[in-house]
Amino acid sequence: MIVAMQENATEEQIDAVIDVMLESGVNVHRTTGAMQTILAAVGPTAGLDLSKFEVLPGVLNVHRISAPYKLAGRAFRPHGTTIEFPNGAVIGGEQVAMIAGPCSIENHDQIFAIAASVKVAGGKFLRGGAFKPRSSPYAFQGLGIPGLKLMREAADVNGLATVSEVMEIAQIEAMLPYVDCFQVGARNMQNFNLLRELGQVRKPVLLKRGIAATIEELLLSSEYILSGGNYDVILCERGIRTYETATRNTMDISAIPVLKKLSHLPVVADPSHGTGRRDMVAPMAKAAVAAGADALLIEIHPNADKSVSDAAQTMYLEDFARLTAELRTIAQAVGRTL
């Protein structure tokens, strides 16, 4: 951390800042320039609250010069993290992984039809929601554990791994037998208690970026899971809120190469939530693979218009099959397979 003092800061002000820095447990290196005094913190700065120093009298600005995350940083594993699943599928390797399924698991026929489609298209991951955070109290709330059982069966028949969203700590234990990967939704990206608990689990976690979260905040949230000893975290870009209203969110495709540069963790893109519109899923899925995504997360349904949730952004199974074929050539164009 570097604290830059104002040009007219007094010696008393400088001393007061130094005192607060020392109390915070760091050593201080002072550089007294002709114009400006600079105080550099040396030592354990990762947990420091910078804003605490910004409001001290005489301070001009404060900057963090080391990344606030360690375990998530690229330097921790320069060659990148690859995550293996029980069905042999890998995320983070040469092959771009396809994760697909319905917003909500609805019934036996729906999830089995979808699982078969995923397999035929060459996908290796089935994703379905069993616990739904719905904005209307009258909307479908999910099938819960019985839904997860259905998904597990459908996945096993087709050799797929399963992904499902966990919303509360209390659900983790019950979900363990049925899911191969826990998804943390955008609204829970900073539910630190949940993240900490998932750090104790020994199954991969797919962590979605919050709708107004910065890339740095996403990496800080992943650090919570990593610091518990669970190194199998997948980061997910799914659209951020901007002033543009033509799409529900603005999908930040540039987050993909930025995350790949800053971190060793695999990156998955969710063009369904990222655009909110079925007709935009295909071009944005292609863009994501072209930009370096390690996996895609796509909502599909045999009767998309009748999906009990997220109908507008859900693809039909035949459109999904066509998209997968097109994505294969994009993947090859960037030196990968799918």
Added chain:
Amino acid sequence: MIVAMQENATEEQIDAVIDVMLESGVNVHRTTGAMQTILAAVGPTAGLDLSKFEVLPGVLNVHRISAPYKLAGRAFRPHGTTIEFPNGAVIGGEQVAMIAGPCSIENHDQIFAIAASVKVAGGKFLRGGAFKPRSSPYAFQGLGIPGLKLMREAADVNGLATVSEVMEIAQIEAMLPYVDCFQVGARNMQNFNLLRELGQVRKPVLLKRGIAATIEELLLSSEYILSGGNYDVILCERGIRTYETATRNTMDISAIPVLKKLSHLPVVADPSHGTGRRDMVAPMAKAAVAAGADALLIEIHPNADKSVSDAAQTMYLEDFARLTAELRTIAQAVGRTL
């Protein structure tokens, strides 16, 4: 809901849209213009998912023409809602209410010193955090119920009502004896299960706007609580995320008059979180009262720089006393008391 078709939409496309509308449980009025066909939904449109119609072939755009909330709307109670507390204090009346306290309840002496300050300044509400959602796993996590007991005692001695944040459904029951008002934090604004549960409680709820939530979304969240029969909801503006970095958030002062126009619910402003900087709390508190806020929520601490959390935005007790005096004249200038 109005569905406007594209100029070149075919009869089949129009019929298909009408079918989906009818299946959604509304009646359809069709207007066939020289240029464009318009379909108006008549009936229960509040729960309709507009985006479902936007992606149908031939559709140009879809608009909601009635507000998606009913109970929160100004028309429901044109003269506004006033909320009375056991200590006789009122929010939503002529008097601007002052709610103040520490980010975290730390110990007996701290909370008693603060409570005494609030009383001396003329405030009637003591707010303190007992369950803290911290971004670092190593940070102070709050005193829990013992902290709430301390706050209750300190409040009773000084004739104050208490406000504290509830983070999970499981905490509600345990908090009931100690709090006069439940606060829902910005990160939980769309935790619909929690909101629904608070709709069953018969104590007021202070609902904070999410960091990237629109005013409409805030009102929709309040509708969750109201629809459970709990009409005592207070809406809170606490800063939104924008591209500007000079302040931690951008406090949306205009949300105050907009909310007062759209809704009958009282509005509280939180300049501490809204700015994130101690030196900006006073001007923004004044601005909020001038713009029509019914209450202020301010973080104070006898030793602000040493506060275990949110130090940068916490005021010293003596600065708070001075601010309260200044706010009194602002309140009078807009026809109110404080």
Added chain:
Amino acid sequence: MIVAMQENATEEQIDAVIDVMLESGVNVHRTTGAMQTILAAVGPTAGLDLSKFEVLPGVLNVHRISAPYKLAGRAFRPHGTTIEFPNGAVIGGEQVAMIAGPCSIENHDQIFAIAASVKVAGGKFLRGGAFKPRSSPYAFQGLGIPGLKLMREAADVNGLATVSEVMEIAQIEAMLPYVDCFQVGARNMQNFNLLRELGQVRKPVLLKRGIAATIEELLLSSEYILSGGNYDVILCERGIRTYETATRNTMDISAIPVLKKLSHLPVVADPSHGTGRRDMVAPMAKAAVAAGADALLIEIHPNADKSVSDAAQTMYLEDFARLTAELRTIAQAVGRTL
């Protein structure tokens, strides 16, 4: 335009709104529902200022139901616009066009070296700045017309078309002999006098999206040029301002398919300005082509680090050659050439 009245709107309020609508030159269709009265404007609504109606007493909300642009709309030319240049190059056809060059034309050797590189890589457009809008008064301000002459020579030798930014109406005439396409920068996207004047020119215009402009505003600005009779407009996505700071701007890749759907005009992507970082240009260029861009605009320089302007986002010539080869396979994967 649809004006939805509040539920408790009075007859006088409704009549007053109808009067203002009639004065604005449209006919009014009134629908009186059990809950709500709806007023629909029939006639020439394109120029109406909606906010004028929103503030009238008793009005709940106002929606535009026809697109505010006509000539730019997809319906005007369902099969899309293709633009031919004197050197035989086409933008908007099957082939993805490559437009490249330096931020600023600096001297003979620089622009000739770059032009040769563009040709070798298979590009057909040379872009260079001669009039620079610089944020520092001490920075290089561009070579002006002599610079354009150099670029014209370098382009002709290599069979390239030229693109350069026009900043003021007064420059148009002087630039005409040297440029095949006028570029309008992001800061001038709503310089309506300049746009109107370019509508009288009979050379293509490349119109950049403003840093905080919506997709609709971009299309409205293009309408200015089109309405003057100049139908050869190319729309350019170059990044928008959001809360994210990891990249200089957030490149809105989804704007590409959205613009292709709403409009018949070709779309070019500028990953150099869109990211502001040399190391992000390649992945975002690939993403843009995968998402359907008709052309790319890329800043290159033989000695990028020493470029007199925009050094951080400028690619080296050898990196550009490699990128072009990689883009060719992406283009093929989406059924195009490059």
Added chain:
Amino acid sequence: MIVAMQENATEEQIDAVIDVMLESGVNVHRTTGAMQTILAAVGPTAGLDLSKFEVLPGVLNVHRISAPYKLAGRAFRPHGTTIEFPNGAVIGGEQVAMIAGPCSIENHDQIFAIAASVKVAGGKFLRGGAFKPRSSPYAFQGLGIPGLKLMREAADVNGLATVSEVMEIAQIEAMLPYVDCFQVGARNMQNFNLLRELGQVRKPVLLKRGIAATIEELLLSSEYILSGGNYDVILCERGIRTYETATRNTMDISAIPVLKKLSHLPVVADPSHGTGRRDMVAPMAKAAVAAGADALLIEIHPNADKSVSDAAQTMYLEDFARLTAELRTIAQAVGRTL
């Protein structure tokens, strides 16, 4: 400027960064830590392009530690700038200045009626537009110089100073006899040629914040004018673009105290453009004065609904008179007059 290297940066990378720094004309102080090497630039860093260093291999991040503006900084004139006008009015002193007038000067009767209203209300500044940047080619484009003559007469009769927007360098000379203060609109905030030219003028300049401009960018733009020797610059907050759609822009009231802290220049607030709605002007005007604004800029018209431009945000004269009286008590409450 501080350049922080990555933990695994090589000696060659560090040397390469030092070379680029030296070439940029600064001296370099190197600190080699156990974990990280830090390079500090000493010397003339104001004009440095930080992004140029960010993309160099081995660099983790780059921070500016001195403010990029000098003349606009509070340290340059700790006691603040006050600007006197020929009619004796002052901006930046104890009295809050009221600047009011129509969006467009329309005719003799309109501008004389408005000027009389301003005088009666106690205002000392008449603002009117003569050159209009309109978004529609068919909209009223302003009366030009004849309009300014009318405004000058109306102002002189009532002892008012005049303010009008300048849109191009070519207009400055012609406007000089008629205006006491040049206004630079939000779209021209980064029209650096215009700013530089206004630096040569010896009349005050009212500089509006761009719709997506940061506070730092506004101060940098003011520096352009100041560096030409024109120290009479007034900064104007007029709303920024955010994701919120309930208001046209989000008026950033917190920019007022932040600007007052960072700079010595007076700050004016424009609640008319800041909200875009007539019914929000009064509460936001009060908020601005309470937060420390030195002046207000308000659009008024004897027949606001019929104003040829900006009708929705224009106040009626009688509402303006009432607002002025209410603002007087707010001004007193913050220790000022009006």
